[in-house]
Every structure is written in structure tokens, then in C-alpha cells.
Amino acid sequence: MRLKIISCEVLFREISLLAARSPNQVDVEFLPKGLHDQKSVQMHDRLQEVLDAVDPKGYDAVAFGYALCGNGIAGLTARSLPIVIPRGHDCITMFLGSRQRYAGYFADHPGVYFKTTGWIERGAIGSQIFGQSFELDALIEKYGEDNGRYLYEQLHGYQRTYRQFTFIEMGVEADGRFERATREEASTRGWQFEKLQGDLSLLQKLVNGNWDDDFLVVPPGWRVVATHDERIIVAEKP
Secondary structure, eight states, rough: OOEEEEEEEGGGGHHHHHHHHSSSEEEEEEEEEEGGGGOOOOHHHHHHHHHHOOOOOOOEEEEEEEEEETTSSTOBBBSSSSEEEESSSSSSHHSOOOHHHHHHHHHHSEEEEOOHHHHHOOOOOEETTTTTTTTTTHHHHHHOHHHHHHHHHHHTTTHOOEEEEEEEESSOOOOSSSHHHHHHHHHHTTOOEEEOOOOHHHHHHHHHHHOOEEEEEETTTOOOEEOOOOEEEEEOOO
């Protein structure tokens, strides 16, 4: 099978490894992590644009290295090729191997913020979007004192919500510096730290074309709809 993958760059190491091992002919296009920090409509429009640019003669299907991601894929429409999306609220489902494992861990660990190699090396949350710095001084300089401080508070408010860093070790790390950086940041903030073993099985199925109930397969002409239940997303004919 000839497979095109459109993925968030936080999955770069994992997808690259699995694509190299896949029996399929796989081409991957990575998009900036900063899409997550934009409104869902803007994220949807960018993903649809990239999807529409895929040559239907070159592939049998298009798979996404994205989950629902704040409704960023809601409304995404398959054109000439079927599209495949993991059922999950965000990419942590893909790092942990299933939405069931993610839900169980999250229920037992409220206030946890997950980190992986990709989340660290592709930029801290809210710090940089398409070359624009979101640090306090830069925001004040661009938007003025009051507006700059307001924007900074909105972008960094997550720090009041979370009380623990969980580093997910995926087996693609070259060394221990990402885990050490997470431990140090947790210590600096006075947060708890835990290391969790990741699971590549869901991503492996995505890349290899083993699309079971953990995936939504959208036929050409149909679109993605968020369900707000255990299915997370379904396909709907416009």
C-alpha cells in the first residue's frame, strides 16, 4: 500500500522510526507544533489545505498523526482518497498506545502535564508559534503593557492547573537529557515527577495499515465529526 502520512512534528521521531520499518511505501509530511496553539478553525483549514494538496494518483490512503486535538480535525473532509485518524482526544493517546490507557491514567492523576521528546525539542507550550515569541517582554513590546501581560497570562495559565510532569519514554530517545530536563523543571516548579513507559503499538498500526476500531476511516466525500462520547470521532456524509 502507498500511504501518505500528515503528522504533527511532536511525533517526528516515532513516526520516522515506524515508517522505516513499515511494509508499506510511506511518505510523511510533518506540520509545526504551533498549529495546536491556533484556533481550531485555523488548524482545520491548514490540515484541509495540506490534505487537498495530496496527489490522489500517488497514494491509496492518507493517515493523520493527529487526534481530535481541540476539534482541529473536526470537519476535515476526505476528497478522492480515504483518510484515517486515530480515535483520541489528543496525541497523548498515541504515545500511550490506547485511549483507554490514557483515560485510566488521567483519572488517577489529575493535574498532570505530559512531556515527550517531541514536546520538548519542538518547543515549550506557548513559547513560539511560527517565529513569534510569546515571552512576556516580546508581548509587551508588540502589544503594549496591559495587552501584553493579559496575553502572557492566557498563554501561560496552564501552570496554575498542573501539578505534575509525566515524562513518557518512547524508546526513541538518543540519551537521557529530555528526562533530566523534565525532572529539573518539575523540581524548579515544586511539581511531582513520574516517568511512564510509552507504547508504540497504536502508531505502528496507523503506519502499517492495520486500522481496527482504534481508528476512524473516512470514505471519500465524507467528513469527520466530533461525537463527545467514547467514539470521539465518526464519519458523516455531508
